[in-house]
Amino acid sequence: xxxxxxxxxxxxxxxxxxxxxxxxxxxxxxxxxxxxxxxxxxxxxxxxxxxxxxxxxxxxxxxxxxxxxxxxxxxxxxxxxxxxxxxxxxxxxxxxxxxxxxxxxxxxxxxxxxxxxxxxxxxxxxxxxxxxxxxxxxxxxxxxxxxxxxxxxxxxxxxxxxxxxxxxxxxxxxxxxxxxxxxxxxxxxxxxxxxxxxxxxxxxxxxxxxxxxxxxxxxxxxxxxxxxxxxxxxxxxxxxxxxxxxxxxxxxxxxxxxxxxxxxxxxxxxxxxxxxxxxxxxxxxxxxxxxxxxxxxxxxxxxxxxxxxxxxxxx
Amino acid sequence: xxxxxxxxxxxxxxxxxxxxxxxxxxxxxxxxxxxxxxxxxxxxxxxxxxxxxxxxxxxxxxxxxxxxxxxxxxxxxxxxxxxxxxxxxxxxxxxxxxxxxxxxxxxxxxxxxxxxxxxxxxxxxxxxxxxxxxxxxxxxxxxxxxxxxxxxxxxxxxxxxxxxxxxxxxxxxxxxxxxxxxxxxxxxxxxxxxxxxxxxxxxxxxxxxxxxxxxxxxxxxxxxxxxxxxxxxxxxxxxxxxxxxxxxxxxxxxxxxxxx
Numbered sequence: 037x038x039x040x041x042x043x044x045x046x047x048x049x050x051x052x053x054x055x056x057x058x059x060x061x062x063x064x065x066x067x068x069x070x071x072x073x074x075x076x077x078x079x080x081x082x083x084x085x086x087x088x089x090x091x092x093x094x095x096x097x098x099x100x101x102x103x104x105x106x107x108x109x110x111x112x113x114x115x116x117x118x119x120x121x122x123x124x125x126x127x128x129x130x131x132x133x134x135x136x137x138x139x140x141x142x143x144x145x146x147x148x149x150x151x152x153x154x155x156x157x158x159x160x161x162x163x164x165x166x167x168x169x170x171x172x173x174x175x176x177x178x179x180x181x182x183x184x185x186x187x188x189x190x191x192x193x194x195x196x197x198x199x200x201x202x203x204x205x206x207x208x209x210x211x212x213x214x215x216x217x218x219x220x221x222x223x224x225x226x227x228x229x230x231x232x233x234x235x236x237x238x239x240x241x242x243x244x245x246x247x248x249x250x251x252x253x254x255x256x257x258x259x260x261x262x263x264x265x266x267x268x269x270x271x272x273x274x275x276x277x278x279x280x281x282x283x284x285x286x287x288x289x290x291x292x293x294x295x296x297x298x299x300x301x302x303x304x305x306x307x308x309x310x311x312x313x314x315x316x317x318x319x320x321x322x323x324x325x326x327x328x329x330x331x332x333x334x335x336x337x338x339x340x341x342x343x344x345x346x347x348x349x350x351x
Numbered sequence: 352x353x354x355x356x357x358x359x360x361x362x363x364x365x366x367x368x369x370x371x372x373x374x375x376x377x378x379x380x381x382x383x384x385x386x387x388x389x390x391x392x393x394x395x396x397x398x399x400x401x402x403x404x405x406x407x408x409x410x411x412x413x414x415x416x417x418x419x420x421x422x423x424x425x426x427x428x429x430x431x432x433x434x435x436x437x438x439x440x441x442x443x444x445x446x447x448x449x450x451x452x453x454x455x456x457x458x459x460x461x462x463x464x465x466x467x468x469x470x471x472x473x474x475x476x477x478x479x480x481x482x483x484x485x486x487x488x489x490x491x492x493x494x495x496x497x498x499x500x501x502x503x504x505x506x507x508x509x510x511x512x513x514x515x516x517x518x519x520x521x522x523x524x525x526x527x528x529x530x531x532x533x534x535x536x537x538x539x540x541x542x543x544x545x546x547x548x549x550x551x552x553x554x555x556x557x558x559x560x561x562x563x564x565x566x567x568x569x570x571x572x573x574x575x576x577x578x579x580x581x582x583x584x585x586x587x588x589x590x591x592x593x594x595x596x597x598x599x600x601x602x603x604x605x606x607x608x609x610x611x
Contacts, residue, residue, distance in 0.1 A: 096442060097598055120445035130439035135363075146359030147444035191440065 044108060047072045047199050047231035048093060052102035055088050055254075062088040064254040065102065070233065070247070072107075072198075075225060077234045077245035077262075079338060085254040086235040087127060090201045093233070094124045107198050120148070123197030125189050127204045133176040137168065137187050140176065141194060148195035155194070162190040165220050182213030189217060193224060199231045200224065206238060218244065239334040248334070250341045257341060265337045271309035273336050276302045277326040284323060296343050305332070305340065356446050360454035361461060364425060368462050378421060378466045379473060382413040386479070389534070408567050410480055411560035412533030414467060414488060418496045419528055419553060421466045425459035426503025427519070429595075430510045449592035452504055456588060459500035460493070467492045480564075487563040494580045495556030501587035502527065502552065508594040526551075533557045537570040552583040 046069050053066040063085040070076045078086050091097040093104055095115035104111040111118050131140045138159065145155030163169045166186040176184055185205065193200060202221070206214040218241065224230045234245065242248050242262065249259040259265055274292070278284045281302055285295055292304040306329065313329050320327070368375060386409055394405040429452065432438040441451045471485040506523055530547045531554040537545060548554045548570075559576035561567045571579075 094443065116445050116447055119443055124443050126436075126439050126443075128439070129436050130443070132363075132435070132437045132440075134367075139363075139366075143359050143363055144440055144444075147356045147441060147446070149353045149355045149445075151355075 045072050050104040053099050053104050054101045056100040061254050066256050072231055073229045075232045075245045077242040077248035079248055080251035084251045087203055090203050094122050095119055121198050123192040123200045125192035125202045125205050129188055131176055136173050136175050138172045144191045145194050158194055182209045202234045204235055239338055243334045262334050266332050269332045269337050270305035270307045272306040272329045273332045274304040274306050274329045276324050278324045357454040361458040364458035364462055382417045382470055386413050411564055415533050415557045415560055417466055417470050418463045419499045421463035422459045422496050422499035423503035425462045426500050427507050429455050429507035430513050434513050448596045452592050452595045456500045456504050460496045463496040491559040491563050497584045498552050498556050498580045501584040504591035505587050508591045527553045531557045536568055555579040
């Protein structure tokens, strides 16, 4: 039978969440439902409202209207409780560069009221994940960007939050560091069942998400599971380079729908998985300088969401 | 609310103070220069007994100056931390935001007291004051230090960036110091300056410190000094906490569009 109250299985839920800065609507009527343990990605161009969404959900800024819940707690009711529940890795560093890794993390742990012995143990664990144990007493100034980022992330999860927000966590990092960070996030999700809310520009990273949505001008566009979105886009993406894009577009649009045009390149979605490209190649002949087809990826989904002719504007 | 976050903030400021040796040394050198150079310079214009009297007169003023600079600069780390991002670490912590201000002001008071104690120690070693006077100055120094931290807190919560630092120096620290009776008896000032001194809360700190030194003329009663210092500090700290809890103050920290 039903219990007296039902605890929902949502880690994050919002209803009509809106943030306005003066005349600018940064986030417009956002409705989100993110289940516990999900790896969620919010994708969109710069200034689309990704960070503002995160800041509203972590009490760093209050919503102009609408409501949000984190782990069934109303965000506006008690910000202090919410801050204890979430972890946030800011887009910009939150660390003191003149202090050592250890001093920074001990400070952060104390801010979360963690006793020193527990803090010490966790710092040890976290640093070993990133291979930074040796650098524990090194000042942040002496670390590379990737190492500093790793410390920032360690800081965000020291108190073992139920919901972790990562705002562009891998921006400006090299591949090795990015991989290390993703392995770590994966580990957190597996071992601690942490819900992860991610914003990123690197779409190949978002492909690991359980669900992605797109946001532009503060408005959410429903997405889905990355592999489903890719399948829905089509079987192939056809890219044609040509000196005469107008003509080729006119010729092919009736067949494939409107292309995305960037300078002299046209990209078409092809739905038929048995499409005969060599036939097309013959038909187009000398009119194209190059032509290639490939399986679509999340980048294409992103481009078609934001740059497609139906959208009417470029990123 | 646990004290651990407060202790962490205070500990961070204190360890920075001891790490920045140059800051600590300059905090000792500045008052000594004032005392020995200005004290002897101005003192030389005075005669005999008065000469020695001026040096003694300057001790509370110079101590107050040390407290003012130390407290104020320490309170201004509220702005530094915002500029360098460390404030984010405190803002996302599960504590009410006014605790960040309170912790910083406790830290400012303590850093100032450390410097005051070091200065007094130096003065005692140099034989410029008696150890008993030095000890007597400490309670007055504590109240003055809280008052200066409160002034610093008020300035900090209204400052957008540390670019304003020169402005703060010129428009706050110097007037507050010079118009306080730290360098000369208030009674001899022209009337209009007299009023300014009277509305300057720091004057009462200086005056309270003077009460701790024998044979130095004071301008207000001990009770007046204590009442003014405590009420001003309380009100200023409340305002600083209220202002800091308003999120518009922090929007530049999070929202790029509102950055300068």
